Amino acid sequence: MQKMKFFAVLLVVLSMVIFVSSQTPSAGPKEEAVAKAITDYLIEARGVIARNQPIINDAAKGDKGFTPEAYESQVAAGLKAKGVDLQGANADDPVGKALIEVNKAAKETVADAQPVINEAGKGFKAFTPAVFGARTGDKFYKATGIRLKQTSIKFRGDYNRPDEFEEAILKKFESGWEKGKSYVEETTVGGRKVVRSMTPLYIAKACLPCHGDPKGEIDISGRVKEGYKEGDLRGAISTVVPIR
Numbered sequence: 001m002q003k004m005k006f007f008a009v010l011l012v013v014l015s016m017v018i019f020v021s022s023q024t025p026s027a028g029p030k031e032e033a034v035a036k037a038i039t040d041y042l043i044e045a046r047g048v049i050a051r052n053q054p055i056i057n058d059a060a061k062g063d064k065g066f067t068p069e070a071y072e073s074q075v076a077a078g079l080k081a082k083g084v085d086l087q088g089a090n091a092d093d094p095v096g097k098a099l100i101e102v103n104k105a106a107k108e109t110v111a112d113a114q115p116v117i118n119e120a121g122k123g124f125k126a127f128t129p130a131v132f133g134a135r136t137g138d139k140f141y142k143a144t145g146i147r148l149k150q151t152s153i154k155f156r157g158d159y160n161r162p163d164e165f166e167e168a169i170l171k172k173f174e175s176g177w178e179k180g181k182s183y184v185e186e187t188t189v190g191g192r193k194v195v196r197s198m199t200p201l202y203i204a205k206a207c208l209p210c211h212g213d214p215k216g217e218i219d220i221s222g223r224v225k226e227g228y229k230e231g232d233l234r235g236a237i238s239t240v241v242p243i244r
């Protein structure tokens with residue numbers, strides 16, 4: 001009898017342990033994969049917007065043909081070359097769902113900007129990769145609760161200002177960080193468990209008309225060129241992915 005009681009108690013304790021552990025969120029890999037997917041997407045998408053600046057800012061032309069569909073096909077081709085199948089993304093999988101949502105936010109951003117993009121007789125449209133990135137990040141956050149932004153120590157726009165965490169990691173990136181490597185940390189933000197990631201963002205050819213040489217000269221946007229060279233660290237893509 002005594003033995004039976006012992007096993008009964010043991011059973012209750014064991015099932016409690018199993019219940020509690022099944023309730024604890026499984027942190028890490030899934031959120032990290034989401035962070036990576038949306039970061040890779042935004043880097044590719046910003047590149048598409050940068051490469052289309054000469055068309056977007058062409059004062060001699062009205063309809064530019066840079067529609068949400070044209071944007072999407074360019075971003076999908078770029079991602080495909082990196083082994084990411086945007087069109088085949090599966091909404092039942094957290095990574096696929098995040099990709100679908102970020103692509104939707106980006107296409108909406110391009111759609112909203114159509115009247116500006118297609119304005120004839122006007123040069124600079126202020127639809128820069130940074131403006132596109134911030135608008136896409138805001139829409140994506142509203143749809144998913146996941147934060148996605150660009151930031152830099154040398155920020156031109158206050159909305160890209162790094163927070164304390166971001167500033168610390170940007171400084172790490174500036175002092176002998178492995179090229180292209182992301183920083184990922186499980187932490188809490190506002191009492192919620194999250195995965196935070198930061199991925200370095202480098203200067204490509206298409207960035208040079210505005211961020212390159214000659215340093216100190218004014219670019220098409222009326223800002224001061226930083227004198228960056230191709231491959232220089234420009235900033236980072238930062239994400240905050242809640243752990244569910």
Ligand code: HEC
Nearest residue numbers: 050128130131152154155156157160202206207210221235
């Ligand atoms: C047509 C000019 C232009 C091009 C091309 C361009 N940028 Fe920018 N960039 C800007 C402007 C202007 C800002 C300031 C934010 C804004 O647009 O409001 C900015 C801001 C940024 C920021 C955010 C930090 C900050 O300064 O506020 C990053 C990061 C950045 N650019 C990186 C790039 C990269 C990388 C490329 C190439 C893929 C690129 N930019 C191409 C004009 C440009």
